[in-house]
Amino acid sequence: MAKKGRVFSGIRPTGRAHLGNYLGAFKNYVALQDDYECVYCIVDLHALTTVEDTLGLKQNTYELAIDLLAAGIRPEETILFVQSHVPQVTELHTILSMVTPLGKLTDLPTFKEKVRQNPNNVNYGLVGYPVLQAADIALYKSDLVPVGIDQAPHIEFTREAVRSFNYRYNTNVLIEPQMKAAEVPKVLGIDGKEKMGKSLNNTIEIAATPEETRKRVMLMVTDPQRIKRTDPGNPDVCNVFSMHKVFTPQADVERINMECRRAGIGCVDCKKIYAENLNKALGPFRAKRAEIAAQPDLVPSVLADGARRARAIAEKTMEEVRAAIQLP
Numbered sequence: 001m002a003k004k005g006r007v008f009s010g011i012r013p014t015g016r017a018h019l020g021n022y023l024g025a026f027k028n029y030v031a032l033q034d035d036y037e038c039v040y041c042i043v044d045l046h047a048l049t050t051v052e053d054t055l056g057l058k059q060n061t062y063e064l065a066i067d068l069l070a071a072g073i074r075p076e077e078t079i080l081f082v083q084s085h086v087p088q089v090t091e092l093h094t095i096l097s098m099v100t101p102l103g104k105l106t107d108l109p110t111f112k113e114k115v116r117q118n119p120n121n122v123n124y125g126l127v128g129y130p131v132l133q134a135a136d137i138a139l140y141k142s143d144l145v146p147v148g149i150d151q152a153p154h155i156e157f158t159r160e161a162v163r164s165f166n167y168r169y170n171t172n173v174l175i176e177p178q179m180k181a182a183e184v185p186k187v188l189g190i191d192g193k194e195k196m197g198k199s200l201n202n203t204i205e206i207a208a209t210p211e212e213t214r215k216r217v218m219l220m221v222t223d224p225q226r227i228k229r230t231d232p233g234n235p236d237v238c239n240v241f242s243m244h245k246v247f248t249p250q251a252d253v254e255r256i257n258m259e260c261r262r263a264g265i266g267c268v269d270c271k272k273i274y275a276e277n278l279n280k281a282l283g284p285f286r287a288k289r290a291e292i293a294a295q296p297d298l299v300p301s302v303l304a305d306g307a308r309r310a311r312a313i314a315e316k317t318m319e320e321v322r323a324a325i326q327l328p
């Protein structure tokens with residue numbers, strides 16, 4: 001069957017993958033393989049903008065590759081590679097930076113959020129993060145980029161960068177990508193306030209043991225207004241209930257909704273049920289992950305082949321970019 005176009009997406013190897021990655025990225029990545037030519041990148045260069053200790057970067061990259069394969073990425077048809085293994089991306093990054101106004105970068109809401117989270121590490125790479133991201137996408141002439149809603153400004157920025165480049169050099173070499181929003185656009189952390197993220201230590205890791213998962217679930221914030229077990233709860237504001245909608249059978253979701261509102265079920269019981277269903281849902285993934293991890297040569301082979309295939313696309317694009325600019 002003919003593919004509808006090319007998809008590109010990148011994910012940072014800043015730590016163990018969590019539910020936010022699984023729901024907001026992995027499941028979408030896997031589903032898109034059926035209809036699109038997919039290019040998925042572990043963006044280790046992007047990770048350098050916020051990590052201060054890179055000792056674990058190589059291992060995190062390896063572990064993330066295992067996670068993606070265990071989730072269902074099919075390397076025989078999908079390109080899976082590491083960003084720094086295709087150096088053409090840094091060349092295109094530099095070129096696109098020449099057509100990017102600085103004010104546009106500092107106005108992006110994601111930049112402001114990173115500054116808030118890391119006020120003592122506002123580096124040039126962090127400011128230029130969207131340009132490198134645009135280079136990632138444009139380098140592979142991607143038609144579609146699956147991302148969470150919070151990344152929408154970055155996709156629009158990429159489209160503007162492509163237009164600016166094409167206009168400046170009177171060409172149509174680069175193409176404007178379209179955004180595909182993830183089905184679960186935002187997964188809150190165990191605090192119930194911030195988006196689930198490794199830097200905030202509010203995650204539930206998908207490769208954790210069932211017992212580790214239960215412990216993290218039991219730390220989750222529920223309805224903040226419900227003080228006593230006998231108080232009626234409000235599932236509409238409960239982060240645990242929002243996750244029940246994803247991992248718990250529909251009939252049980254409706255029962256929990258009703259019982260919570262009339263104080264027929266307590267928050268502890270609600271979390272225990274969620275932990276059980278979450279572990280059951282992640283069981284096949286964890287089994288597949290253990291199988292892949294037991295083959296130490298598999299992941300390096302997949303990433304090397306992916307980089308080779310990615311470089312072939314990247315170099316062809318850069319030949320066209322250099323010609324459009326009329327570089328000597």
